[in-house]
Amino acid sequence: MGRQIGGGHEDEVTAALLCHRLEDDIVGGRILPGARLEELALARRFGVSRTPIREALQLLAATELVEKRPNRGVYVTLPAPERLTSMFEAMAELEATCGRLAAERMTPAERGQLDHTHRVLGVAMRAGEAGDYEAGNRRFHDQIYAGARSDVLVELTAAVRRRVAPFRRVQFNHLARLGASHHEHQAVVDAILRGDGRAAEAALHSHIMAAHEVAQDFLASLTLAARRQG
Template sequence: MIELRQTLSTASDQPDSVGIAQQLCQALEDDIVKGKLPPGQRLEEPLLAKRFGVSRTPVREALQLLTATELAEKIPNRGVYVSLATPERLTAMFESMAELEGMCGRLAAKRMTSGERHNLEKIHHDLAQTVRHGDSDNYETLNRAFHNALYRGTHNDVLVDVTLSVRRRVAPFRRVQFQSLARLASSHEEHQGIVDAILRGDVKAAEELLYGHIMSVHDISQDYLASLRNDKAAEKPSDKVMIAK
């Protein structure tokens, strides 16, 4: 089995099996979108449990979470296998995400309290620091906080729940963008426009800018996954030559 470099937190960090399952799921997601686990690779519970030093229960839960993101497919009587979303499916997921984020931006521009606006500005300022230091890990963490602040600013719990559910499905693809330091800068620049629109209460601009922000990530993800597919296709002829020998 292809080696997984990620390790899980200790039991004291994440005491419950759900937390461990989520960590394991994210580790597998990252390996899939980075091409370390290619499409068609079988994900076997015993091997994953051994590698991560956990029981099979959180592994089973992690694989269930993974299938929900469509990065894996459960085939009856055969097991769970790595899969990549088709370009059409990926577009459908990002269009849904973009529409939801745009709606969040529109309502946040109208409903955010002064304290919530101040918090959004602070997160945006902290993000600038990570861009200057090229700290992609902390940028990713703060980026989630930035978008969460926008969601909460809608003061609509139903919309927040739906948005978070869809974000969970596209999260592995959204993380792809943070591999590029140049993207950190452009992402932060897009955030600036969003913050400015929120602060002046411009509901239309906030909606349009957030929609465009998410679709920019869509374009990056599509290009990246296309390169993975091309790399995989390029391997096949050489594999056949080896077999012929």
């Protein structure tokens, strides 16, 4: 049995944590496409009740990593390459717009905070601390979203971000990608600090599509592994 997760509030926080763990198992190739995810088995594995497992599977379905089949259960699947491209294109367009607006609307204090986050990310990158870099990366993008001052745009961006999140995370498994990501962030920060909305827009679009290339390579490797096993 795996390490137990959860406690008194397992129906909320634990479901999200379980979803994250299952996402990583799927994109990490530990659970291959075609596998059935059984609530009882997962509840035993994680040491929780079936309620948060059921909620985690519902969250997971939104990422298109699983498919609910009527009267048959929940099965692991993967998006087609074209579908993954479509999701990343939407993500790139939305984040690019957030970047343009942030460059135009951020206060001097917010620009300074973004620059500070970028510098902290540099420390994590040089140390090869992928976990710290991933956490700082989320904070970096969240600061740009907040700086855009557009609630509706941020809601839409967050929804698409949720769909591509498992595939965005795989890039942090490669130290070389950490360096490339930080270099791309530098272009974003430079543009926002000087208030150049169009440059920030272009830099963020390029940044997201670079992550897309890594995600496509990883999707191809998972698909090949599943075919070999099948």
